[in-house]
Amino acid sequence: MTDKTQFSKRLLSHPEAANDAALVRIATGKRRVQSVLDQHTVAHRRTLEQKISEQGPRPMRVDPHLLGLGIMDLLELNRLREYRHSDTGAQPWYANPATSVQAVVDRLSHLAPLYSQVTRHGFGNLTGDALEIVVYKILERINAAKPRFPYHGHFFLDQPKQGNRYRKIQPPKHLGKYQTNKEADFLQFGHDAGPLCIECKNLREWIYPNSRDIRELMQKAIDLNCIPVLVARRIHYSARTNLLEPAGIIAHETYLNYYPADYTELADKVRDKNSLGFTDVTASEEPHQRTITFFENNLPRILNRMAESWRRNLPALTDYAHERINLAQLYTAIGSPAGGKWLDFQANGEPPF
Numbered sequence: 001m002t003d004k005t006q007f008s009k010r011l012l013s014h015p016e017a018a019n020d021a022a023l024v025r026i027a028t029g030k031r032r033v034q035s036v037l038d039q040h041t042v043a044h045r046r047t048l049e050q051k052i053s054e055q056g057p058r059p060m061r062v063d064p065h066l067l068g069l070g071i072m073d074l075l076e077l078n079r080l081r082e083y084r085h086s087d088t089g090a091q092p093w094y095a096n097p098a099t100s101v102q103a104v105v106d107r108l109s110h111l112a113p114l115y116s117q118v119t120r121h122g123f124g125n126l127t128g129d130a131l132e133i134v135v136y137k138i139l140e141r142i143n144a145a146k147p148r149f150p151y152h153g154h155f156f157l158d159q160p161k162q163g164n165r166y167r168k169i170q171p172p173k174h175l176g177k178y179q180t181n182k183e184a185d186f187l188q189f190g191h192d193a194g195p196l197c198i199e200c201k202n203l204r205e206w207i208y209p210n211s212r213d214i215r216e217l218m219q220k221a222i223d224l225n226c227i228p229v230l231v232a233r234r235i236h237y238s239a240r241t242n243l244l245e246p247a248g249i250i251a252h253e254t255y256l257n258y259y260p261a262d263y264t265e266l267a268d269k270v271r272d273k274n275s276l277g278f279t280d281v282t283a284s285e286e287p288h289q290r291t292i293t294f295f296e297n298n299l300p301r302i303l304n305r306m307a308e309s310w311r312r313n314l315p316a317l318t319d320y321a322h323e324r325i326n327l328a329q330l331y332t333a334i335g336s337p338a339g340g341k342w343l344d345f346q347a348n349g350e351p352p353f
Contacts (some may be wrong), residue, residue, distance in 0.1 A: 002027065008076035011069060022066060029062035029070035034079070034096055040274070041107040042083060042095040044115055045071065046204050047277050053206075054234070055279070063236065064206050085112035088119075111276065118270055129165055130258035131202035132185055133157070133285040135231060138295045139188060139198075141287075146190075153186035153198075164260075180223030182216065187226065191300075193307035196250075197226035202258050204278070206234040209243040210327055217249070218321040222314065227307045229299070231291070233257050233280070242331060242338040247317060248310025250302065252294040259283045309334075 002023040004012060016022040032052045037043060043051075048071070049064050062070065071094065074080035083093045085108045093112070095104045117123065132155070139151045152171035159167060171187045173180050175195065186198040199217040207213060207230075214230065221228035230244070230251045244251045257280050259267045267283035270276045282288075310317070316333035319325045325333070332339040 008073050010076050011073040014069060016066070016069060025062050025066045026070045026073065028060060029067040030074055030079075032056070032060065032062065033067070033070060033074060033094070037080075037094060037096045037099070040277075041099055042093050042104045042111065044088075044091065044093055044111070044276070046115075048094070049204075049206075050277050050279065065208065065236075083108065087112040087116040091115075114269060115276060118266065118276075126164060126260050126263070127202045127258060128200070129155075129168075130260050130285050131200045131231065131254070132168070133166070134254075134258060134287045134291065135186060135198060135200055135295075137285075138287050138292055139186060141292075142188075142296060149188060149190035151186055151188040153184070175224050175226070178223060178225045180220055182220045182223070184220050184224070184226075187224070191227075191303055193227060193303050195224070195226045196229050197221040197224055198229045198231065201230065201232040202254075203233060204257060206236045207232050207239055208236050209239045211239070214239070214243065214249070215321055218317055221310075222318055222321055227303065227310055238338070242336045243327075246309065246334045246336045247313055247330075248306045248308070250299060250306050252291065252299075254288070254291055255280060256288060257281045258285065261285045 002020050004017075004023070006027060007017070007023070011017060011026070016026070029052060033048055036048060036051050040047075045068070049067060052060075052062050052067055053064050054061065071080065075082065079097065081095050081097055081099075083095060083104055084090065085093065093104075093108060118127075132153075136153060136155050139149075139153075142149050143151060154169045156167045156169075171184045173183065175187070184197045185200045186196075188196040188198060197217070197220050199213065199220070201207065201213050203213075213232075217228045217230055220226070228249045230249060231254065232251070233254055233256065235244070235251055235253050240251060243249070257278060259281055261284055264283040267281045270278045271281050273279065313334045316325065316330055319333075320327070320330040330336075
């Protein structure tokens with residue numbers, strides 16, 4: 001059994017505390033947070049996630065939702081300090097208590113403006129475009145080799161950028177008698193199972209089952225009578241096993257955070273292990289082999305099976321998409337491994353799974 005004296009009352013009141021294995025992971029996360037901060041003075045949560053959730057020996061990796069609980073616990077126990085910077089507003093930065101305020105201030109003068117530069121809304125549009133262009137090139141490649149697979153969603157890559165962005169024609173909001181008030185990133189046709197509604201999410205944060213992005217993809221796919229496909233940097237295993245797989249939602253992780261190809265210098269800065277440490281950033285709009293293989297080989301192999309699950313679950317998925325049932329009820333309705341085992345997580349900024 002884990003020694004619970006090392007945790008705060010607030011942490012022990014959290015539903016995860018009932019799981020001894022989760023407490024072990026949280027304790028590991030706490031140790032690694034303080035170790036990282038000893039080396040780097042001050043860090044944003046996204047940097048801590050990169051270094052602790054995605055790097056290091058697998059037994060030492062701690063998933064973001066448990067890492068977030070570890071950070072909360074360290075704050076409760078006064079073993080961590082929060083800082084703010086004008087460039088990043090209310091977003092917290094973390095440092096160990098023994099670190100001098102001046103050292104934190106000096107370090108934030110470099111880190112905060114850089115983090116602000118790559119997280120502001122305008123840059124988010126550019127990174128969103130970067131992943132969409134990657135997928136667009138793959139769809140074009142597939143269509144060139146096999147004309148039976150046309151698609152909607154087109155970038156004018158041979159024209160000058162407008163406001164730092166390539167012009168794009170979005171897919172239509174209607175397919176025959178079906179229509180939506182939302183925009184799909186791409187629609188692909190030619191599959192026996194039906195058209196695909198493809199959603200690209202080039203985010204630093206992991207996607208969890210309760211993600212709004214998943215719900216919105218459901219809405220688009222249901223409205224247009226399509227099979228949903230989600231492409232994202234990282235998708236938590238609970239989202240894949242508890243929701244996406246049993247629901248019939250096809251998903252692919254790129255493991256890369258794409259920046260536009262002309263932002264090489266900025267990508268180098270954020271990738272630096274002594275800076276933000278986002279080592280998976282790549283300034284490229286060219287498809288990597290992993291994602292090519294997914295679209296050309298893996299997706300066709302699983303499509304019919306996933307489409308069958310999607311259509312079988314449509315009544316429950318429609319109710320969930322329109323917020324008539326909650327995630328726990330959806331799990332039960334679709335035969336999820338988490339059906340009947342749902343925990344209602346506390347509102348502390350951590351993603352439930």
